[in-house]
Amino acid sequence: MKKSGVYPAWIACALLACASFAGMAAATAPAAAGGGSRVAALEAKIDALEQRLPPPELGHQMLELQIRHDRLWWSGEAGNWNLAYYMAGELGEALHGIEATNGDAPELQPEKLSVIMPAIMNPAIEGVQAALAKKDKAAFAQAYDHLSASCNACHALAGDEFLHIQRPKTPLLDNLRYAPAAPR
Numbered sequence: 001m002k003k004s005g006v007y008p009a010w011i012a013c014a015l016l017a018c019a020s021f022a023g024m025a026a027a028t029a030p031a032a033a034g035g036g037s038r039v040a041a042l043e044a045k046i047d048a049l050e051q052r053l054p055p056p057e058l059g060h061q062m063l064e065l066q067i068r069h070d071r072l073w074w075s076g077e078a079g080n081w082n083l084a085y086y087m088a089g090e091l092g093e094a095l096h097g098i099e100a101t102n103g104d105a106p107e108l109q110p111e112k113l114s115v116i117m118p119a120i121m122n123p124a125i126e127g128v129q130a131a132l133a134k135k136d137k138a139a140f141a142q143a144y145d146h147l148s149a150s151c152n153a154c155h156a157l158a159g160d161e162f163l164h165i166q167r168p169k170t171p172l173l174d175n176l177r178y179a180p181a182a183p184r
């Protein structure tokens with residue numbers, strides 16, 4: 001009994017929605033026809049504006065690398081493999097971000113950062129990931145030192161050999177737990 005009272009209202013609603021949808025489609029159709037070229041024009045404008053933005057400062061981007069490099073050490077050193085793997089991935093992402101946004105960094109000229117950085121750093125990050133996958137602390141430490149040496153290789157190339165990256169001795173931040181969760 002109750003159902004028969006509900007059905008007509010439901011059907012009416014569906015029809016109403018249908019009708020208004022059809023109306024909307026009709027109203028937007030003419031705009032869509034000329035929309036393609038407008039979108040292309042807007043995209044071209046955004047590209048031009050992006051060209052005019054100064055690239056981020058390489059020194060600032062390096063500070064993020066410094067933090068990520070530190071956190072990777074403490075998580076690997078603690079044998080917190082999942083966290084360390086995550087940290088290695090984040091460091092890799094930060095590097096790719098620098099390559100994408102600062103590929104022509106003047107600090108490295110005449111070398112091209114977008115070429116040098118992946119050439120030096122990708123194998124080093126992969127080495128760390130391979131050691132972490134083995135859950136091997138000694139292999140991790142060795143791969144980590146190779147990673148630091150790779151950072152330094154580029155600093156030397158840029159004439160900044162005084163920027164010497166090494167294993168940290170004290171955690172930069174200690175509000176993130178490095179120790180793995182106690183087994184339950």
Ligand code: HEC
Nearest residue numbers: 058059062063065066069107116117151154155158163165
């Ligand atoms: C492709 C080259 C390149 C690689 C790879 C590289 N750096 Fe740098 N780094 C530079 C250059 C060039 C500077 C100097 C920037 C400047 O003059 O402002 C720098 C500066 C720095 C600084 C000093 C930033 C400041 O302003 O105080 C730190 C810290 C740093 N890098 C950390 C790292 C770490 C950690 C890694 C590796 C995970 C790394 N860098 C990898 C090129 C590189």
